Amino acid sequence: MEEALYVGLMSGTSVDAIDSALVCCHGEHVELLATREHEIPSRVRQQIADLSHPGADEIERLGPLDRELGRLFAAATLALIDQAAKRPEQVRAIGSHGQTIRHRPPSGGSGPRSFTLQLGDPNTIAEATGITTVADFRRRDIAAGGEGAPLAPAFHAAAFARQGVNRAIVNIGGIANASLLEGTELRMGFDTGPGNTLLDHWILRHRGLGFDRDGQWSSTGTVVAPLLAQLMQHPYFAMSGPRSSGKEAFNLGWLDECLRLHQDLEPGDVQATLAELTAATIALAISSAGIDVTEVYVCGGGAHNGDLMRRLQRHLVPAQLASTSAIGMDPDWVEAVTFAWLAHRSLAGLAGNAPAVTGAIGLRVLGGIYPG
Ligand SMILES: Nc1ncnc2c1ncn2[C@@H]1O[C@H](COP(=O)(O)OP(=O)(O)O)[C@@H](O)[C@H]1O
Ligand SMILES: [Mg+2]
Structure with a gap:
């Protein structure tokens, strides 16, 4: 060519x-x-x-x-x-x-x-x-x-795969997706579920802001474990094989339904729980793929969310987490x-x-x- x-x-x-x-x-x-x-x-x-x-x-x-x-x-x-x-x-x-x-x-x-x-x-x-x-x-x-x-996975493989290293490339946009690269082979790829979309809509509703810059708000809240457990019950997270998602599945209507069982929560704690949901479901999708991933690179707007990145790193240990700039492309x-x-x-x-x-x-x- x-x-x-x-x-x-x-x-x-x-x-x-x-x-x-x-x-x-x-x-x-x-x-x-x-x-x-x-x-x-x-x-x-x-x-x-x-x-x-x-x-x-x-x-x-x-x-x-x-x-x-x-x-x-x-x-x-x-x-x-x-x-x-x-x-x-x-x-x-x-x-x-x-x-x-x-x-x-x-x-x-x-x-x-x-x-x-x-x-x-x-x-x-x-x-x-x-x-x-x-x-x-x-x-x-x-x-x-x-x-x-x-x-994106076919491109992730072409641009970021490396012989002898198992990498995951994670794009955190409104919805998040992950590509699993075993050496130079693309083994799997899927949407993991919500990326920033719930975080964006929740902070817009409660603070009138378009997004939670650097995760400043979510980092001050406390994860509500029962709410997190309930959100994780969404059938999408239990699926295996080819799967993709959108705002059709993950939106404020769904969140409000889940919140009905949890009265009087602080909005900041809900934001922390939503950040944890994004991180936990990305990590779950990577770990259930059965590939020993040692390097995870993030692209998309979520790469700028420090709180989200720290949560993700905690879930992925001992794998290393960085943005795709570490492998040559601005996220x-x-x-x-x-x-x-x-x-x-x-x-x-x-x-x-x-x-x-x-x-x-x-x-x-x-x-x-x-x-x-
Ligand atoms: N500095 C930042 N801090 C936290 N979140 C950010 C930051 N910059 C971008 N984002 C998040 O990334 C989103 C945009 O990411 P993007 O990759 O463009 O997603 P999409 O592909 O869905 O358009 C924003 O809506 C916001 O949630
Ligand atoms: Mg965008």
């Missing part, structure tokens, strides 16, 4: 920003050249939140939002290219994840009704940038019987780089999914290609 520039675009379940990364791909090698965080207007964030659960008149709301997100993704791309002093003609393709508004994978019990849906019209992105756009990566894997998620950009890499794979006619992770019946070239 020849060397080429790609832009990867990611907006995750946290809906905090559009992350964009300009990378140079050469075979399996990926070099990160420039990055940019593009703001999502609060009105658009609200529209995404509203469409993320069932409601009236969905098609009339979805259509314009799909176009508007396409325009935002295009603007994010052009600003990144400009910032990097490049021209759109120099970029081979954009890999756009899109904004997930619904994820109903087979592991959730939807059977033949399973689907996943990401918005951000790739026609609009290609039209506004003139750059070939690869998008809609997840649905081919679902069509092949897979979860459509997580897709904030791993996901955006993943989708640049996936676009590179798709254009080369190479598979992007890992059937051992998603449960798909085979390797598949992912995504639709929208010529520039």
Whole structure:
């Protein structure tokens, strides 16, 4: 495969920003050249939140939002290219994840009704940038019987696996996912459950803040053991095999249900319990995989949460915990780089999914290609 520039675009379940990364791909090698965080207007964030659960008149709301997100993704791309002093003609393709508004994978019990849906019209992105756009990566894997998620593990293996060392790469976004690498082999990957999403929503409700910076609030609370035990009863945590999750399963509605049995808790203690839930379920998923993991590297926004990282380290001892910057990639950009890499794979006619992770019946070239 020849060397080429790609832009990867990611907006995750946290809906905090559009992350964009300009990378140079050469075979399996990926070099990160420039990055940019593009703001999502609060009105658009609200529209995404509203469409993320069932409601009236969905098609009339979805259509314009799909176009508007396409325009935002295009603007994010052009600003990144400009910032990097490049021209759109120099970029081979954009890999756009899109904004997930619904994820109903087979592991959730939807059977033949399973689907996943990401918005951000790739026609609009290609039209506004003139750059070939690869998008809609997840649905081919679902069509092949897979979860459509997580897709990051194949990239984690390509970028971070090391002969003779067993590593876990953990992405803590709104939802968290982990990839287990035994030497250079990708053994397993799955969503572990909630990452930051419950922490974000709880601090917004009680303190009006978008997130718990560095886990300052959760670090002052005391874990409520009976509440933690009850949260851990969620059937998702007992599942094995291919599994993926979303805000459909882990949201304030579910938390409120659980809290009904625990009157008069201090909100700060609930926040500490939620941080502990994220750490405990990540550690549980890693330890139940049956691979002797000695190094764990974290990416995603959760890598900046000191309290969460300390909780995770306590659970993972004696394994070593660090952010992916220790292995050469800033934790904030791993996901955006993943989708640049996936676009590179798709254009080369190479598979992007890992059937051992998603449960798909085979390797598949992912995504639709929208010529520039
Ligand atoms: N300094 C920080 N301290 C604590 N949490 C942080 C910090 N920076 C980011 N986060 C958390 O990370 C989230 C964003 O992570 P990100 O990887 O972008 O997730 P997603 O892929 O879901 O968009 C924020 O919503 C917040 O919860
Ligand atoms: Mg984000």
